[in-house]
Amino acid sequence: MRSVTGMHGRYDLRSELSSGGVGIIYATDRPDIVYKEYKDAAKPPQRQHLELLVSIGRQVIVEQRIPVGAQPESSINWPLDIVSGPGGAVTGVILPAIPRPLYHEDHNRPRDLQFLILARSNPPAADARVALLLRMAEIFAYIDFRKLVHGDLSYRNLVWTLRPEPVMYLIDCDGMRPQDPPPTEGVQSIGFTDPRVIEGSIPAHDHRSDWYALALAMYRGLLLRPGNLEKRDGRWPKVSNLPPELDARIAALLRQALDHPLDADARPTPAEWVAALRAAYLPNGAWDRKALAALDRVAEKRPQPTPAFTPLPPVSDGRSPTRRPTGRPRPRPRHRPAPPLQPSLGPPYGLPSSSPSPYGPPPPPPPLYGPPPPPPPSSYGLLSSSPSPYGPPPPPPSSYDPPAPPPSLYDPPPSSLIPSGPISLPSPYSPPPPPYRPPSDRQPSALARWAMTKGSRYHATSWAMTCCAWPASLILQIIVLTQLVRTPPYYPRRTWAIVAAAFYLALSALLTLYCGLAWLLDSDSAPSNTADVPPSP
Amino acid sequence: MSESSEAFAIFPVFLVVDVSASMAGGPIEAVNQALPALKAEMQSNPLVGEIARVALVTFSDEARVQIPLADLAYTTLPEVLVEGGTNFAAAFRGLRQAIDQGMASLPKGTPVYRPVAFFMSDGEHTAREDWSSALAEVKDERWKWRPEIVSFGFGEANRDAIRKVATRYAFMAKDHDPVVQVREIMNALIGSIRTTSVSFRDPSQQDGLRLEVPAEHFTPLPRLET
Numbered sequence: 001m002r003s004v005t006g007m008h009g010r011y012d013l014r015s016e017l018s019s020g021g022v023g024i025i026y027a028t029d030r031p032d033i034v035y036k037e038y039k040d041a042a043k044p045p046q047r048q049h050l051e052l053l054v055s056i057g058r059q060v061i062v063e064q065r066i067p068v069g070a071q072p073e074s075s076i077n078w079p080l081d082i083v084s085g086p087g088g089a090v091t092g093v094i095l096p097a098i099p100r101p102l103y104h105e106d107h108n109r110p111r112d113l114q115f116l117i118l119a120r121s122n123p124p125a126a127d128a129r130v131a132l133l134l135r136m137a138e139i140f141a142y143i144d145f146r147k148l149v150h151g152d153l154s155y156r157n158l159v160w161t162l163r164p165e166p167v168m169y170l171i172d173c174d175g176m177r178p179q180d181p182p183p184t185e186g187v188q189s190i191g192f193t194d195p196r197v198i199e200g201s202i203p204a205h206d207h208r209s210d211w212y213a214l215a216l217a218m219y220r221g222l223l224l225r226p227g228n229l230e231k232r233d234g235r236w237p238k239v240s241n242l243p244p245e246l247d248a249r250i251a252a253l254l255r256q257a258l259d260h261p262l263d264a265d266a267r268p269t270p271a272e273w274v275a276a277l278r279a280a281y282l283p284n285g286a287w288d289r290k291a292l293a294a295l296d297r298v299a300e301k302r303p304q305p306t307p308a309f310t311p312l313p314p315v316s317d318g319r320s321p322t323r324r325p326t327g328r329p330r331p332r333p334r335h336r337p338a339p340p341l342q343p344s345l346g347p348p349y350g351l352p353s354s355s356p357s358p359y360g361p362p363p364p365p366p367p368l369y370g371p372p373p374p375p376p377p378s379s380y381g382l383l384s385s386s387p388s389p390y391g392p393p394p395p396p397p398s399s400y401d402p403p404a405p406p407p408s409l410y411d412p413p414p415s416s417l418i419p420s421g422p423i424s425l426p427s428p429y430s431p432p433p434p435p436y437r438p439p440s441d442r443q444p445s446a447l448a449r450w451a452m453t454k455g456s457r458y459h460a461t462s463w464a465m466t467c468c469a470w471p472a473s474l475i476l477q478i479i480v481l482t483q484l485v486r487t488p489p490y491y492p493r494r495t496w497a498i499v500a501a502a503f504y505l506a507l508s509a510l511l512t513l514y515c516g517l518a519w520l521l522d523s524d525s526a527p528s529n530t531a532d533v534p535p536s537p
Numbered sequence: 538m539s540e541s542s543e544a545f546a547i548f549p550v551f552l553v554v555d556v557s558a559s560m561a562g563g564p565i566e567a568v569n570q571a572l573p574a575l576k577a578e579m580q581s582n583p584l585v586g587e588i589a590r591v592a593l594v595t596f597s598d599e600a601r602v603q604i605p606l607a608d609l610a611y612t613t614l615p616e617v618l619v620e621g622g623t624n625f626a627a628a629f630r631g632l633r634q635a636i637d638q639g640m641a642s643l644p645k646g647t648p649v650y651r652p653v654a655f656f657m658s659d660g661e662h663t664a665r666e667d668w669s670s671a672l673a674e675v676k677d678e679r680w681k682w683r684p685e686i687v688s689f690g691f692g693e694a695n696r697d698a699i700r701k702v703a704t705r706y707a708f709m710a711k712d713h714d715p716v717v718q719v720r721e722i723m724n725a726l727i728g729s730i731r732t733t734s735v736s737f738r739d740p741s742q743q744d745g746l747r748l749e750v751p752a753e754h755f756t757p758l759p760r761l762e763t
Contacts, residue, residue, distance in 0.1 A: 107581035114583045120610075121583035155584055155735075190735060191545075191584075226587070228543045237543070 004035060006081035006094055008058070011035055022175075022187070023092070033080065036174065037092040044090040049177045053079050054093075056146070061096060068099055069167030072142035075135065077171040093174045102159045102169055110159040110171070117221035118155075119299075124162060126222075126295035127287055132160050133221050134277045135168035140214050140270035143170075144207060147179045151205035153213035154189030182206045191228070192216060195236060195261035208264040215257030218273060222250065224299040229258060236261045245294040247280035447476075448483035451497040458497075462504040470511040477505035546648040548589045548734050549606055549639060551684065552726065553632050555658035556595040557623040559692065563716035564659065565619050571723030572614045578727050579610040586610045588734040592639050598622050598664070600631020606639025623660045625668035625698070629675045632656075636682045652684040653733070653746060655726050656702050659692030659715065672702065685746060689725070689755075691718035700758045707758040708750055721754040 003012045013035055014027035026035045038044040057078025060066055066074035081094035104111040115121045116132055123129060136158060143150055150157075150173065157172045177183055186204040188197060194209035196202045202209075219239065220227035223246070229237050238259045242251045253268045253276055260266050268276075281291050451458050465473035481501040487494055554568055572593070579586035586608065593604035597620030604612060636652055643649065654675075662668050677683060690699035691710035700707045708725075710718035728749025750757075 104581070107577075109581060118583045118587060120587055226544045228545045 004083045004092065006083045007054075008081045008094075011081075011083075011094060025095075027097075028094075032097050034095050034097050035083070035092055036095055037083075038090070044092075045175050045177070047082065047090050050079060050082050050090060050093060050174065052178070053174065053176055054082060068096075068169060069135075069165070072135075072138045075139045075167065075169050076143070077169065077173045079174045095174065098159060098169070098171060101161045101163065102167070111161060112156050113158045113160070113217065113221075114155045116160060117217060117224065117227075119224040119226075123221075123224065126292045126299065127281075128162055128166065129221050130277060130281045130292065130295070131166040132162075132168050133218055134274065134282070135160075135166060136170075136217065137214065137270045137273035137277060139168060139170050140210055141274055143176070143210070144270050147207075148176050149179050149183060149205065149207045150176050150210050151183060151186045152189055152192075153210055153217065154192045156189070158217075179207045191230075193230075194264075195231065196264060198231065199262060201262070206264075208267055211267040211269060212257060212261065212264070214270055214273060215254060215267065218250075219254050219258060222246070222295060222299075229261070243298040245298050247276075247291060249276045250280050445483040445486070447480045448487045448494075448497070451480050451484060451501060452487070452493045455493070459500065462500070466504050466508050466511065470508045470515070473504060474508040474512050477501050477508055481505055544648065545588050546650050547643065548650050548730075549592070549636075549652040550589055550730055551592045551594060551606075551632060551635055551639070551652055551654040553594045553596065553628055553654055553656040554617065555597070555623060555628075555660065556617055556619050557597045557660055557663075558619055558621055559623075559660050561619045563714075564692075564719045565617060567716050567719035567723065568617050571720070571727070572617075574723070575727050575730070576609050576612070576614060578731060579608070582731060585731050585734040589730050590639070590643075591730070592635050593617075594628070594631045594635045595620075596624060596628035596631055598624050598627065600624075600627045600634075602631065602635045602638075605635065606642060622663045623658065624664035624666075625658075625662040625702070626664060626666050626671040628656070628658075629668065629671035632684070633671075633675050633680075636684060640682050652682055654684040654686045655689065655729075656686055657689040657691070657719075657722050658694050658699070659690070659718075661693070661695045661698060676704065687729075687746075687748065689722045690758075691715060691722060696758060703758075706746075706748060706750075708755040709758060711754055711756055721751075725750045725755065 001012055001014075003010055005011075011033070012029040014029065017025040017027050017034060019025070022040075023036045023038045026037065028035055044050075056073070057076075057080050060071075060073045060076075061078060061080065069075050077096055077098070079093040079095055082090055083092040083094065085091040098110050102110055104115065116123050116129060140150070140153070150170065152172055152175065158168055158170055160166070160168045175186065182202070183204040183206060188194070188205060192213040194202070194205055194212050197205060197209070216227060216229070219225065223243070229239070231237075239254055242254065253272060257267045281288050281295075462473065462477070465476060481498065484494060484498045484501055556565065556568075560568070575591065579589065579591075589609070590606050591604065591609045592602065592606040593615070595601050595603050595617055599620075603615045603617060632654055636654075640649065640652070674680075675684065675686070684704075686702055686704045688699045688703040688707045689710065690696060690708070692715045694709065696709060699709065710721055712718045712721060725748070729747065732747040732749055
């Protein structure tokens with residue numbers, strides 16, 4: 001068992017928990033802390049920056065023991081110790097473990113920002129989203145107050161819960177550094193990259209990059225839009241068509257931050273977001289239910305992402321003769337067509353606004369930078385000598401359980417998507433999808449499959465039988481036609497096979513009828529002819 | 538600009554899986570176990586689900602589109618069954634058809650990246666017909682949806698054939714147990730889909746396709762000099 005020694009203690013390492021681009025996370029002998037070992041020993045954060053973060057973190061978490069999420073400063077995953085290698089270089093840091101309540105109840109991973117701002121992830125209702133976005137703004141207001149840069153606000157680096165109360169928690173914080181001098185290197189998460197970095201006007205994210213990412217998260221989280229505002233066709237898109245129901249103060253901040261993506265000075269500060277969110281949705285310390293209901297309605301107006309797909313039958317037409325593999329087992333072929341497919345429907349967007357919030361209004365936001373309250377007994381206190389406060393995760397709150405699969409109804413995909421991005425589908429490639437009809441479980445019978453897939457063989461056999469053995473052809477084609485009619489209509493060449501079978505059936509019937517009549521006439525006239533024949537002498 | 542134009546570009550993925558007789562038993566079970574894992578990845582990682590669309594084409598003597606290009610998080614998964622021989626030509630015809638139909642099924646105007654096909658086989662082409670022309674049609678540079686093909690060989694796969702199939706990247710699984718090989722290949726596929734989807738870069742570009750193919754399980758095959 002390996003152990004590492006930091007400035008504040010010795011830690012026995014346990015199993016590897018995860019591996020990311022920068023480091024590997026190990027469990028330790030203490031369930032409330034983990035060890036992050038940097039993969040590239042040449043590029044850990046600077047020691048002086050880490051020492052600053054550790055000093056703040058130990059003050060907040062170890063000395064004051066502020067519970068996770070109770071204050072902005074305790075909503076940050078501060079590093080708590082620095083581990084150095086033999087030469088004194090930083091090799092890793094000790095971090096608080098992410099508390100279990102911040103894990104997703106269905107997936108064994110932290111419940112990150114994806115589950116709050118992506119419409120398809122079934123995010124909670126507007127009041128819960130606003131509560132958590134407000135917490136996020138408060139966290140970044142604190143970071144700004146401390147004159148720090150996080151530099152990597154992304155879908156992954158904020159985790160949250162609503163039970164027992166709304167908590168937003170910023171992770172991946174060991175790379176935080178002072179605002180001055182501006183960073184010259186750092187990581188960027190795709191989808192949240194500062195346009196100034198993309199344009200090359202700054203080398204790495206600075207504190208105003210945090211503000212840009214914060215505005216993007218607000219835009220996506222409040223309206224549940226995809227919010228891909230990256231440069232395309234040589235231009236930076238603007239935020240437009242903001243719904244009139246959206247509070248004017250919020251709309252103004254969104255435009256201010258996102259309509260001029262290269263103008264960093266225009267970006268609203270986190271404190272401005274805090275003030276605007278409070279004024280719009282939490283006036284006088286109570287939820288403005290009318291404004292929240294309007295936000296729910298706006299989010300629900302978003303067209304559902306319904307990528308269309310078409311049930312397909314087997315694609316081979318049987319033209320290719322195959323040689324069986326020699327020396328291989330040849331089990332009985334179990335051909336069956338592609339199974340029935342379900343229509344692709346997105347989940348509903350948010351909970352109905354008419355239903356009361358299952359979470360209740362969050363407590364009025366504490367003063368931004370006031371003194372922390374005394375630690376309550378039920379805390380996620382870290383580095384305490386008490387037994388681990390992290391029990392198994394609580395039962396999932398039923399209010400934001402994923403909904404049952406949508407009913408098997410098909411909504412045609414939205415037709416309003418504007419061509420953009422790397423490749424746009426030209427109109428010849430984009431016929432409107434056919435109306436969806438749920439495929440039947442019924443598989444075509446052997447003769448029907450033969451008629452649909454073995455074109456030339458079927459026709460040759462049918463012609464030969466029609467010409468030489470029409471009564472047998474009559475029976476055969478009746479069976480084929482019956483099986484074809486019972487075949488689900490989405491199989492290819494089914495219609496042609498029905499037409500062909502009907503043709504051969506009609507031809508065989510005509511021949512049979514003609515020959516039968518001829519035989520009958522012949523047999524009717526035979527006695528009279530014989531009667532006319534004079535008896536031979 | 539409407540909000541729908543703010544959608545992220547779709548990353549179309551086509552899995553082309555050998556279901557010939559030699560896949561019977563553990564290997565095909567490993568494939569059938571990996572499909573729910575891929576679906577779970579789409580559900581537990583909504584951003585990947587938002588961006589990746591996945592199709593499944595199986596091939597033996599014939600090719601079958603088991604899953605047309607779809608949002609896998611909301612798709613009912615089939616049970617893949619073993620069949621007979623190994624016909625690469627049918628595989629590539631099926632792949633081309635699946636791509637054409639899959640791309641056409643996307644809503645008009647959807648921004649999309651170039652498709653990526655992950656091809657996996659454990660044997661040699663055993664059909665009489667030549668498969669080069671079918672492969673050439675899939676790699677035809679005039680075809681708008683010409684995919685990036687990443688090939689994985691395992692079991693008794695012919696290394697040269699696996700190299701020939703790939704456009705840039707070909708791998709042979711190292712493990713001795715075919716079940717482990719299939720499992721590792723499917724893990725590599727899931728990881729590659731995850732990382733490429735959230736890279737937000739064109740997979741056909743040099744740094745766009747991000748493969749999660751651990752060296753302890755796979756041997757990269759050198760590119761064929763053409």
